[in-house]
Amino acid sequence: MSERKVILAVQNITKSFGGRKVLDGISVEIYQGEIFVIMGGSGCGKSTLLRHMIGSIKPDSGRVLFDGKDLSKLSEAEEEKMKRRFGMSFQSSALLDYMNVEENVSLPLSEHTSLDPKVISIIVKMKLGLVGLQGFDHLMPSMLSGGMRKRVGLARAIAMDPEVVFYDEPTAGLDPVVCAVVDKLIVDLSKKLLLTSVVVTHNMESVFRIADRVAMLHKGKVLEIGTPEQIKNSKNPIVQQFIKGEIEGPINVIEE
Ligand SMILES: Nc1ncnc2c1ncn2[C@@H]1O[C@H](COP(=O)(O)OP(=O)(O)OP(=O)(O)O)[C@@H](O)[C@H]1O
Numbered sequence: 272m273s274e275r276k277v278i279l280a281v282q283n284i285t286k287s288f289g290g291r292k293v294l295d296g297i298s299v300e301i302y303q304g305e306i307f308v309i310m311g312g313s314g315c316g317k318s319t320l321l322r323h324m325i326g327s328i329k330p331d332s333g334r335v336l337f338d339g340k341d342l343s344k345l346s347e348a349e350e351e352k353m354k355r356r357f358g359m360s361f362q363s364s365a366l367l368d369y370m371n372v373e374e375n376v377s378l379p380l381s382e383h384t385s386l387d388p389k390v391i392s393i394i395v396k397m398k399l400g401l402v403g404l405q406g407f408d409h410l411m412p413s414m415l416s417g418g419m420r421k422r423v424g425l426a427r428a429i430a431m432d433p434e435v436v437f438y439d440e441p442t443a444g445l446d447p448v449v450c451a452v453v454d455k456l457i458v459d460l461s462k463k464l465l466l467t468s469v470v471v472t473h474n475m476e477s478v479f480r481i482a483d484r485v486a487m488l489h490k491g492k493v494l495e496i497g498t499p500e501q502i503k504n505s506k507n508p509i510v511q512q513f514i515k516g517e518i519e520g521p522i523n524v525i526e527e
């Protein structure tokens with residue numbers, strides 16, 4: 272893996288909110304084509320790290336390089352171009368309730384391209400096919416199950432043919448079978464579309480099902496990083512407590 276291209280480099284970033292340091296010197300490198308998972312306890316800064324990776328918030332110090340370019344030093348035109356190379360699937364699915372499935376998925380295309388609506392409609396049908404939702408175009412989000420909403424979110428994330436897709440808790444709130452379906456979809460999309468995927472999750476089954484590499488965050492730092500096998504065999508008691516979901520151990524939930 273060492274000769275693979277680093278597509279995204281997070282270099283020693285820190286971020287505080289209201290005087291509380293949420294990210295405390297985080298560095299990670301993400302290789303082109305891999306599925307990179309970020310795990311860690313609730314509130315440890317996973318979504319915040321993801322938001323830095325897509326450039327929607329700027330670090331207090333340190334930098335994020337995408338394809339060698341500092342995300343916080345882009346001109347408006349460069350930023351617009353860069354954003355097209357990213358797809359984002361949000362923690363809450365973030366579908367617009369007053370738009371049907373087709374309109375939700377077509378949103379990035381109608382916002383960021385001048386493609387003919389007929390072409391957009393064909394692209395949307397293709398993307399819905401990729402997530403197994405062909406024929407559901409005209410349903411409203413309120414008519415969908417949680418798993419279907421997540422899949423619409425995935426279709427929207429890949430609408431613009433991004434190079435890197437970021438998923439924030441793609442399986443939160445789903446039953447174990449639907450969770451496995453969404454995990455498989457993430458792996459399939461990644462392979463079929465040659466994507467780089469960055470997935471935030473605290474679902475341990477998902478971690479070991481999909482990850483090429485995993486980083487565990489704890490108290491604003493990267494506690495451990497490696498292949499799923501290396502994480503499983505980690506000697507760090509915090510990592511072990513987390514992956515086994517044990518009550519007793521060094522992680523003090525009350526204190527945090
Ligand atoms: N814009 C903000 N303003 C103030 N505090 C924030 C902001 N964004 C995040 N935080 C705080 O930073 C901490 C980390 O939040 P974050 O959402 O990154 O955690 P997380 O690891 O994604 O948690 P979860 O697993 O619950 O989704 C939390 O304490 C949160 O309250």
Ligand SMILES: [Mg+2]
Pocket residue numbers: 317318319362439
């Ligand atoms: Mg989060």
